[in-house]
Every structure is written in structure tokens, then in C-alpha cells.
Amino acid sequence: MMSTIYPTVLLCVYGFFSSLRPSEPFLTPYLMGPDKNLTETQVTNTIYPVWTYSYLALLFPVFLATDYLCYKPVLVLQACSLVLTYIMLWKSQGILAMQLLEFFFGLATASEVAYYSYIYSVVEPELYQRVTSYCRSVTLFGSAVGSLMGQLLLSLDKVELVHLVIITLASAVVASIAPWFLPMPKRSLFFHKSPGVAEEPKATISSDTENGKNSERRAFMMSRSSEAAGGSSGLIQVLRMLFDDFVQCYRCRPLLAWSVWWALATCGYFHIINYAQVLWENIHSSKEYEIYNGYVETLSTLFGALAALLVGCLPVSWARWGELVLWILSLLMTVCVFVMILQKNIWMCYSSYVVFRAVYMLLITVATYQIAANLSMQRYALVFGVNTFVALLLWTLITVVVVDSAGLGLNVFTQFLIYGYYFAVISVIFLLAGLYRVFSRRTNEEVLTQIHRESSTFSNGDCIGR
Incomplete structure (x- = not known):
């Protein structure tokens, strides 16, 4: 038990303080304010896209490095990247420095896989679900506390935005201490597997929730499977295994449908949260009015967490009605995006943002x-x-075409108009998919009923004839 509690506590401490960022809701006003004196075009079209590009470029190499190095070194790298990011945000000046800052933040973001993967190698199966919930909840709580702290300091004490950056840096420094004391895992998912255990047959997707009750236990046992020559697998073997698993997984229609929504919606979500502050600054300038970005981020985080908790209580047959639910809620997200720009009212914009994130x-x-x-x-x-x-x-593709100054470099209102149409397309895709699912299921049921009737008629006639 102590071997589980110790790394869990350290992970929670790291997750809380690394997510405690009072300056986060006010990043755009800070960059466009007297401290950095950058223009909206420089921030939106030149600086912010660097995070997108670096995140994409580093994601796969960091994913492989995380597994090969057994998590802890990448956690340390993430912690150091966050500290460097906020040192530069505090002290550095100029566009190039801010672009380099965004690169290091992209490295830190790509390294989040280490935080959520480390737990697999140190926690026993019966505690996996509980400890995972602790780690995920504490990051949401840290984000909410940081946003609320920043807003209260700004509204009540009238602190300068640079002081919020210093507090965020101090929090990142505190967080950076924890990973150094984590125990080094002896196994990982791909490169370093525990020897001497026969591998179970690989599980497959099923829409039957009863079959999923013990999935976490089966998943953990899979991570401990063997057949690693010499205790580790070569890069070629790992890549080949990943490709084979990729082909087999995405042959499953339900998994493919949810994965398509995941990829499409997450892309749009990244755009909204990355440029929402720029939109708010255009509608309700921090140079003229008091802003409430911190309250909005706090509420959206808390409502998002509550919405996630509601999933377990919703009496929905996701296997049957999943696509139609995705259509309805994607349509709601579309409405939220359009309300943000068409009303041009900061309170409507704030409210729509909260609903969108939830x-x-x-x-x-x-x-x-x-x-x-x-x-x-x-x-x-x-x-x-x-x-x-x-x-x-x-x-990245949308950023290059729509946002980047090397592309169209559109203003923020036009960008959000495009994002609104983007979510409208997503909703149409899943409306068609949902209707296809319902009608195909109904057709199959009618065919089976007809076959059953014909079989019963034939059986009765046969009996009479005898």
C-alpha cells in the first residue's frame, strides 16, 4: 500500500501545482499590455501558432521517448519546460522570444502523456481506477483554483498581470520538485515489459457494457505481458506492433465513429480555447474595462468536471444512440460558437464559452x-x-491556412465564424451517421422478424403435413 500511496501523492502534488496557473486566463491581455507591448496580429497570427506546430511535431517522438525512458525522465523534462516557459514569459521581450516560449510550452504539453502513463507501471490493478481519478481530478482542481486566484487578485487587490506570472512561475517551481522523488518504474507498455508472464489474447472493442466491467483489470494485466527479448523490444518491432494494432483497432465501426468525433471535435476545441481570450479582448478590452476571464475559466472547468461526472448517471444506450447524441450536442456546440461572435456581448460570450467547454x-x-x-x-x-x-x-492545417500570417491571417471574428461552420459540419456528419445506424438497425430487425415468421410458418405446415 505504501508503494502505491507514495507515488500517487507525489503525482497529485505535481499535477496540482503544475496546473495552478493564475496568469493563464489573462495571457492575451498580458502579452498585449504594457509588459510585452505586442499587437493583436502579432499575438494571434505569429506567436500562438508556434504552440500548435511544436505540439504536433513533438507529440509522437515524446510518446516513444516516454515509454523507452520509463516516464520519469519525461516528467522531469515537462516540469523543467514549464519553469523555463514562465521564466521567459516574465523576463523575455520580443516576438522571437515569445515564439521560443511557445515552443517550450508545446514540449510541456506533449509531455503530458508521461503524467497520465506513469501510473500504469506503479499501481496495482485494483487501485488503478481510483488513483487515475485522483490524478485527473487534482489537475482540474488546480486549474480551477489557479483561475479563481488570478481573478480575485486582479479584481480585489488590483495586482498587475506580471505578478500573476510570477505566482505561476513559483507554482511551476514547486511542481518541478516532485518528479525527482518519484520511483523509477521497471516496466513500460512497449519497450520494457515484465518477463515471465504469458500474454493474454488482445481484447477487442465491444458495445456491451457488461463486457466492459473488468476492462481496467484486463488492461493493467496486458501492460505486464511478456515476450520482450532481452527485457526490451527494438524500435522496429515496436513500430510494427503499433501499426498492426492500429489496423485491427480501427476496423471496429463503433471505435472508428467515436475516434472520428474525438479528432474532429478536439481540433475545434483547441482553436476555441486558444483564441477565446483574443475574442474577449476585442469585445471587452482589458485596457478600458474590468475583465472576468478568471471567473469564466473557473466555472468552465468546474462545470466541465461535473459534466464528466454526469456521464455515469445518464441512462443512454450509447451503442444505439451514440451518433445521434453526438449530432445533438455537436449542434449545441455550434450554436455556442456562433453566439460568441454574432452577439458581440461579453456576457453572452462568456456564457457560451462555459456551455461549450462543459x-x-x-x-x-x-x-x-x-x-x-x-x-x-x-x-x-x-x-x-x-x-x-x-x-x-x-x-495545424487550419492554423496554417486560417490563422498564421503566412496564410490568410484572418481576424479573430472571421476565425470564429469558420470554427462555427466547422462544428456545423461535424454535427451534419453525425446526423447522417446516426440516421444510417437507426435505419440499418431497423431494417435488420425487420429482416430477422420476417425470417422468423417464415421459419415458423414452414415449421407449422410441416407438422400438419405429417
């Missing part, structure tokens, strides 16, 4: 459960990684 958190939780229900640990990490990579690839 709906996304609810659906991404459902998608996570539906995808992971009967996947082995290796496939769990692979599918989530591929979905995130596709989302980042789409995000």
Missing part, C-alpha cells in the same frame, strides 16, 4: 469510456495517441 468535457468523457471499454493497455494508449495526433494535424 459539453465538450461531457462528450470527450463518453468517447474515452466507449473507446477504452475493452481495449488492452497497449491499444488504449495507441488509439488515444492516434486520435490526439489526428486532432493536432487538423488543428
Whole structure:
């Protein structure tokens, strides 16, 4: 038990303080304010896109490095990247420095896979679900506390934005201490597997929730499987195994449907949260009015967490009605995006943002459960990684064309108009998919009923004839 409690406490401490960022809701006003004196065009079209590009470029190499190095070194790298990011945010000046800052933040973001993967190698199966919930909850709580702290300091004490950056830096420094004291795992998912245990047959996706009750235990046992020559597998073998698993996983229609929504919606979600502050600054300038970005981020985080908790209480047959639910809620997200720009009212904009994030958190939780229900640990990490990579690839393409100054370099209102149409397309896709699912299921049921009737008629006639 102590061997589980110790790393769990350290992970929770690290997750809380690394997510405690009072300056986060006010990053755009800070960059456009007197401290950095950058223009909206420089921030939106030149600086912010660097995070997108670096996140995409580093995701797959960091994913492989995380497994090969057994998590802890990448956690340390993430902690150091966050500290460097906020040192530069505090002290550095100029566009190039801010672009380099965004690169290091992209490295830190890509390294989040280490935080959520480390637990697999140190926690026993019966505690896996509980400890995972602790680690995920504490990061949400840290984000909410940081946003609320920043808003209260700004509204009540009238602190300068640079002081919020210093507090965020101090929190990152505190967080950076924890990873150094984590125990070094002896195994990982792909490169370092525990020898001497026969590998179970690989699990497959099933829409039957009864079959998913023990999936977490099966998943953990899969992570401990063997057949690693000399205690580790070569890079070629790992890549070949990943490709084979990729092909087998995405042949499953339910998994493919949820993965498509995951990738498409996450791409749009990244755009909204990354440029929402720029939109708010245009509607309600921090140079003229008091802003409430911190309250909005706090509420959206808390409502998102509550929405995620509601998933377990919703009496929905996701296997039957999943696509239609995705259509309805994607349509709601579309409305939220259009309300943000068409009303040009800061309170409507704030409210729509909160609803948008809550709906996304609810659906991404459902998608996570539906995808992971009967996947082995290796496939769990692979599918989530591929979905995130596709989302980042789409995000990058849209950024290059729509946002980057090398592309169209559109203003923020036009960008959000495009994002609104983007979510409208997503809703249409899943409306068609849902209607196809309902009608095909009904057709199959009618065919089976007809076959049953004909079989019964034939059987009765046969009996009479005898």
C-alpha cells in the first residue's frame, strides 16, 4: 500500500501545482499590455501558432521517448519546460522570444502523456481506477483554483498581470520538485515489459457494457505481458506492433465513429480555447474595462468536471444512440460558437464559452469510456495517441491556412465564424451517421422478424403435413 500511496501523492502534488496557473486566463491581455507591448496580429497570427506546430511535431517522438525512458525522465523534462516557459514569459521581450516560449510550452504539453502513463507501471490493478481519478481530478482542481486566484487578485487587490506570472512561475517551481522523488518504474507498455508472464489474447472493442466491467483489470494485466527479448523490444518491432494494432483497432465501426468525433471535435476545441481570450479582448478590452476571464475559466472547468461526472448517471444506450447524441450536442456546440461572435456581448460570450467547454468535457468523457471499454493497455494508449495526433494535424492545417500570417491571417471574428461552420459540419456528419445506424438497425430487425415468421410458418405446415 505504501508503494502505491507514495507515488500517487507525489503525482497529485505535481499535477496540482503544475496546473495552478493564475496568469493563464489573462495571457492575451498580458502579452498585449504594457509588459510585452505586442499587437493583436502579432499575438494571434505569429506567436500562438508556434504552440500548435511544436505540439504536433513533438507529440509522437515524446510518446516513444516516454515509454523507452520509463516516464520519469519525461516528467522531469515537462516540469523543467514549464519553469523555463514562465521564466521567459516574465523576463523575455520580443516576438522571437515569445515564439521560443511557445515552443517550450508545446514540449510541456506533449509531455503530458508521461503524467497520465506513469501510473500504469506503479499501481496495482485494483487501485488503478481510483488513483487515475485522483490524478485527473487534482489537475482540474488546480486549474480551477489557479483561475479563481488570478481573478480575485486582479479584481480585489488590483495586482498587475506580471505578478500573476510570477505566482505561476513559483507554482511551476514547486511542481518541478516532485518528479525527482518519484520511483523509477521497471516496466513500460512497449519497450520494457515484465518477463515471465504469458500474454493474454488482445481484447477487442465491444458495445456491451457488461463486457466492459473488468476492462481496467484486463488492461493493467496486458501492460505486464511478456515476450520482450532481452527485457526490451527494438524500435522496429515496436513500430510494427503499433501499426498492426492500429489496423485491427480501427476496423471496429463503433471505435472508428467515436475516434472520428474525438479528432474532429478536439481540433475545434483547441482553436476555441486558444483564441477565446483574443475574442474577449476585442469585445471587452482589458485596457478600458474590468475583465472576468478568471471567473469564466473557473466555472468552465468546474462545470466541465461535473459534466464528466454526469456521464455515469445518464441512462443512454450509447451503442444505439451514440451518433445521434453526438449530432445533438455537436449542434449545441455550434450554436455556442456562433453566439460568441454574432452577439458581440461579453456576457453572452462568456456564457457560451462555459456551455461549450462543459459539453465538450461531457462528450470527450463518453468517447474515452466507449473507446477504452475493452481495449488492452497497449491499444488504449495507441488509439488515444492516434486520435490526439489526428486532432493536432487538423488543428495545424487550419492554423496554417486560417490563422498564421503566412496564410490568410484572418481576424479573430472571421476565425470564429469558420470554427462555427466547422462544428456545423461535424454535427451534419453525425446526423447522417446516426440516421444510417437507426435505419440499418431497423431494417435488420425487420429482416430477422420476417425470417422468423417464415421459419415458423414452414415449421407449422410441416407438422400438419405429417
